[in-house]
Amino acid sequence: MVRLDSRGLPLSATSDLAAERYREGVDLLLSAWPGADVAFDAAIAADPDFALAHAARARLHAIRVEMPAAHARIATAAEIVARHGTERERSHVDILSLTIHGQSTQALQRAVAHADAWPRDAVILGLPLGAFGLFAFSGMADHDQARVDLCERHARHFDAEDWWFLNYRGWSHAENGAVAHGRDLTQRSHELRRTNANAVHALSHAMFEDGSGEDADRLISGWLPEYDRRGTLHGHIAWHASLAALEQGDTARALAVYEAHVQPSVSAGLPLNVVTDTVSFLWRMRAYGREVPAGLWEAAAAYAAPLYTKAGFPFADIHMAMLDAATGDAAAVERRAAALTALVEAGTLAAGPVVPAICRAALAFAEADFAGCVRLLEPLAAEAVRIGGSGAQREIVQDTLLVALMRSGQAGKARDLLDRRLHRRPSPRDAAWRAQLAA
Structure with missing residues (x-):
C-alpha cells in the first residue's frame, strides 16, 4: 500500500x-x-x-x-x-x-x-521562499524576482486552492512590486486556512507595501488572540501592528503593542526575529523623533548580548550594529564593521560592501553625524536588498538615510527619495515628512 x-x-x-x-x-x-x-x-x-x-x-x-x-x-x-x-x-x-x-x-x-x-x-x-529563506539570505540583489520566478515556474503543479502555495506565491509577488495581485493571493490563502500564521504574516506585508496600515492593524488585532503566544511568529506579527501604529502617528499604541507582544521578556519568537524586531522598532522610534522609554534599549541589548557575536550574517549584523550604536558602544560597531570589511575583501561576504557601510552609517546617525551617515549610506543604499529580509524590514535603512538627509540640510535629495517611496507605497508618515520639507 x-x-x-x-x-x-x-x-x-x-x-x-x-x-x-x-x-x-x-x-x-x-x-x-x-x-x-x-x-x-x-x-x-x-x-x-x-x-x-x-x-x-x-x-x-x-x-x-x-x-x-x-x-x-x-x-x-x-x-x-x-x-x-x-x-x-x-x-x-x-x-x-x-x-x-x-x-x-x-x-x-x-x-x-x-x-x-x-x-x-x-x-x-x-x-528558498520567504523573508528568511535561502534566496533572501543568498546576497542576491534580485532575490525578490527569483522567488516570483520559482513560484510561477511551478504554479501549474498546485491546485488553485492550495492554501500554502497561494500564500507564498502571493507574498513573493507583493514583495516584488505586484502588491495588489500579491495581496489578493495571500487574502485567499488566509480565507482557506485561518489557522495559518504565515498567511497573516504575508498579508501584513502586502498591506504594509500598499500603505494599508489601518487594514493591517484590524487584521492583526482581530486575529492575534487566536494564535498561541508560543507560536514562532506571534511577536513578529505583533511587530507589524506596532509599525502600522507608527505609520499612523499613534506612538502610544505602537509602544503598547511592543511592550505586550514584541519585547524580549514577552516574546517566544525566534532569536533572529526578537533581535531584529526589537532593534528596528526602537531605532524607528528614535529616527522618527519619538522618545524611547527608559530601559527598553537596555533590555534589547541584554537579550542580544550572547547572540550573533561573530560577523558574517548580514541581516543580523546591521541590527546588532544599530543596537550597539544606539547604546553607545562605538567600539563594538567598528569591530563588526572591520570584520565585515575583511570578509568583503576576501570575497566571502556575498552581500558585499553595503553591509559594513550600513553598520558605520548607523554609528554616524547615532552620534548625530548626519552628513557622515549620508556619505556612507547614500552610494550603496540601493544595495540594501542584499542583506535579505523583507521590504518592511529593510525600510529601516532607507528611513535612516532619509532622516539623515533631512537633518543634514539636504532637502532636495530627501524629497527625491520620498518621491520614489511615495510612488511605490503611500505612507502617512512619508506624507508628513513631505509637508515638513515643503514648510
Missing part, C-alpha cells in the same frame, strides 16, 4: 498512523502553528524508520535554533533514508541536512533542482 503526503507524493511509511501524523505535522509546520513537534513525534513513534518524519523534526529543531537536536535528528534521517528511501526522499533529506549544517549555497542550488523534479514537495520548495 502506497501512503501519500498532503500533496500526493509517496511516503516510505509503514504505518497509516505515521503517515497521518506526518501530514498533520507538515501542515502545522508550513503554517507556523504550534503542535508540529507533537505530530512528528507521534509519526516517529508509530514508525521509527520513517526518515521524512525524522527530517521534518530536524527542520523544526533548526527553526527553533535547537542545533544539537537538529544535527542528531537529521543524521538519523540520513542513515534511514540511505537504507530504504526513494530518490525523492534521499534528495529531500540531503537538502535539509545541507540547510541545517549552514551550507546554504549548496542547499539553494539543490532545492531549486529538487523542485524541478518534484515541485509539489512543499517542505523543500519552501526553503
Whole structure:
C-alpha cells in the first residue's frame, strides 16, 4: 500500500498512523502553528524508520535554533533514508541536512533542482521562499524576482486552492512590486486556512507595501488572540501592528503593542526575529523623533548580548550594529564593521560592501553625524536588498538615510527619495515628512 503526503507524493511509511501524523505535522509546520513537534513525534513513534518524519523534526529543531537536536535528528534521517528511501526522499533529506549544517549555497542550488523534479514537495520548495529563506539570505540583489520566478515556474503543479502555495506565491509577488495581485493571493490563502500564521504574516506585508496600515492593524488585532503566544511568529506579527501604529502617528499604541507582544521578556519568537524586531522598532522610534522609554534599549541589548557575536550574517549584523550604536558602544560597531570589511575583501561576504557601510552609517546617525551617515549610506543604499529580509524590514535603512538627509540640510535629495517611496507605497508618515520639507 502506497501512503501519500498532503500533496500526493509517496511516503516510505509503514504505518497509516505515521503517515497521518506526518501530514498533520507538515501542515502545522508550513503554517507556523504550534503542535508540529507533537505530530512528528507521534509519526516517529508509530514508525521509527520513517526518515521524512525524522527530517521534518530536524527542520523544526533548526527553526527553533535547537542545533544539537537538529544535527542528531537529521543524521538519523540520513542513515534511514540511505537504507530504504526513494530518490525523492534521499534528495529531500540531503537538502535539509545541507540547510541545517549552514551550507546554504549548496542547499539553494539543490532545492531549486529538487523542485524541478518534484515541485509539489512543499517542505523543500519552501526553503528558498520567504523573508528568511535561502534566496533572501543568498546576497542576491534580485532575490525578490527569483522567488516570483520559482513560484510561477511551478504554479501549474498546485491546485488553485492550495492554501500554502497561494500564500507564498502571493507574498513573493507583493514583495516584488505586484502588491495588489500579491495581496489578493495571500487574502485567499488566509480565507482557506485561518489557522495559518504565515498567511497573516504575508498579508501584513502586502498591506504594509500598499500603505494599508489601518487594514493591517484590524487584521492583526482581530486575529492575534487566536494564535498561541508560543507560536514562532506571534511577536513578529505583533511587530507589524506596532509599525502600522507608527505609520499612523499613534506612538502610544505602537509602544503598547511592543511592550505586550514584541519585547524580549514577552516574546517566544525566534532569536533572529526578537533581535531584529526589537532593534528596528526602537531605532524607528528614535529616527522618527519619538522618545524611547527608559530601559527598553537596555533590555534589547541584554537579550542580544550572547547572540550573533561573530560577523558574517548580514541581516543580523546591521541590527546588532544599530543596537550597539544606539547604546553607545562605538567600539563594538567598528569591530563588526572591520570584520565585515575583511570578509568583503576576501570575497566571502556575498552581500558585499553595503553591509559594513550600513553598520558605520548607523554609528554616524547615532552620534548625530548626519552628513557622515549620508556619505556612507547614500552610494550603496540601493544595495540594501542584499542583506535579505523583507521590504518592511529593510525600510529601516532607507528611513535612516532619509532622516539623515533631512537633518543634514539636504532637502532636495530627501524629497527625491520620498518621491520614489511615495510612488511605490503611500505612507502617512512619508506624507508628513513631505509637508515638513515643503514648510
